[in-house]
Amino acid sequence: MTSARTWFIAVLFFFLTGCAVNDLGVVSVRYFENDSCYLLARESWGGYLSTSPTDGSLTFGHTQRFMVYPKPKNSANLTVNSLLQHPASYGFHKEVAANQVVLQDMRPFAWSEKNQGLSLHTNPYKMGFTAGIEARHIVQLPRDFDGVFIFHYYQDSNTVKAAVIQSSTAK
Numbered sequence: 001m002t003s004a005r006t007w008f009i010a011v012l013f014f015f016l017t018g019c020a021v022n023d024l025g026v027v028s029v030r031y032f033e034n035d036s037c038y039l040l041a042r043e044s045w046g047g048y049l050s051t052s053p054t055d056g057s058l059t060f061g062h063t064q065r066f067m068v069y070p071k072p073k074n075s076a077n078l079t080v081n082s083l084l085q086h087p088a089s090y091g092f093h094k095e096v097a098a099n100q101v102v103l104q105d106m107r108p109f110a111w112s113e114k115n116q117g118l119s120l121h122t123n124p125y126k127m128g129f130t131a132g133i134e135a136r137h138i139v140q141l142p143r144d145f146d147g148v149f150i151f152h153y154y155q156d157s158n159t160v161k162a163a164v165i166q167s168s169t170a171k
Contacts, residue, residue: 061117
């Protein structure tokens with residue numbers, strides 16, 4: 001009963017204060033997939049603390065983040081020519097449950113973040129304090145990556161399209 005009570009108190013605290021830590025609290029977390037990638041979308045109002053090495057920060061205000069992770073195995077029928085001829089094929093139209101996606105030990109290939117308010121960044125890609133509105137879009141491929149990575153971010157509609165093709169399937 002103690003663990004249930006602790007869980008209830010933690011959820012009540014996050015809800016009443018408008019705070020979130022990673023995926024707990026007042027934060028919207030959604031997962032999407034296509035043939036070659038996963039997309040993690042987070043949005044939070046209030047205080048948001050991220051302890052991820054990729055986007056570690058503390059934000060008071062509004063934050064919205066998109067992260068693109070490659071799937072461990074690509075579809076064998078996915079080719080560069082098919083992606084370039086049919087760009088809709090690498091959109092994220094299918095939402096998946098959080099328990100179907102395991103991303104703990106993976107680093108995203110690309111991410112986009114928008115912050116409004118006060119932000120303290122504590123990650124390898126940005127250190128420091130920001131007050132106001134900021135947007136960052138980062139693409140970082142592993143040194144040993146051999147293949148094709150396609151990334152489109154549409155600011156007007158707030159949508160992301162991405163595809164990863166490893167060298168064994170790149171044609």
